[in-house]
Amino acid sequence: DAMVIQNPRYQVTQFGKPVTLSCSQTLNHNVMYWYQQKSSQAPKLLFHYYDKDFNNEADTPDNFQSRRPNTSFCFLDIRSPGLGDTAMYLCATSRVEGSTEAFFGQGTRLTVV
């Protein structure tokens, strides 16, 4: 059974049109992450939540926002997508202990046209 679920799997949006990607988990993990992955490169961390505490990476553009209304759900909002935001977006969860592995969703492939 899928433990980290991302919706939708594929999303096409127009340049400048806001888009929201969603992630849910059944693992009850404290930490949730959003990564951006371009062209089979290494995933790049955008931000993460430790419970409700939001942690933004220093180089994450302001165009990217996130919400975590409860333990199970986390959303990635892109306020005005640009062509350069075309990428795979990966949600992951983990327990707080650093020795535990992260569990990834299947990803949402976003295309901005």
Next chain:
Amino acid sequence: AQSVAQPEDQVNVAEGNPLTVKCTYSVSGNPYLFWYVQYPNRGLQFLLKYITGDNLVKGSYGFEAEFNKSQTSFHLKKPSALVSDSALYFCAVRDGGNAGNMLTFGGGTRLMVKP
């Protein structure tokens, strides 16, 4: 700062032959090391990890990895490759001495197993 290097963009191996995907790391504290595999248009799937203890760790699908502290390496290995092992492999490290530290990924290595 912590970092991971995967020196090979691609590794080619014939089915049935042993495979090695290389990874070296740099952290200031104790390393927590992970290997993930990614199939096309999928998320990352956990294979194995080293936290402490035996230097040789075994993981999913017959993969194993050897932690070598003196060489700061954590190479992924499999005795006999399958065509279905063809995928993108990522090594990752976290500094075990810093509780707030995030995973740092290597650039990835594409493994191609030919029949």
